[in-house]
Amino acid sequence: MQERIILDLYTAKELIEQDKTYYNKIVKSKDYIPVKVRNSRTVYDFKVGHIKKDYSIKYIRRKDLEKFLKN
Secondary structure (H helix, E strand, O other): OOOOOOOOOOOEEEHHHHHHOOOHHHHHOOOOEEEEOOOOOHHHHHOOOOOOOOOEEEEHHHHHHHHHHOO
């Protein structure tokens, strides 16, 4: 049976710690793909006024995506 690969989404803070890099490199680099994530929690927090946007930005590593697409 083939191993199932799951894509992980990371926040910028998680990537800074794991990859030992800095925020501007994550945002401007082609090595990380930004993904807009909306869920019930962010929509609720937006409606109540706790956050300014009704979504959050997570990132996918390009090498993880290539590995996922290869299988």
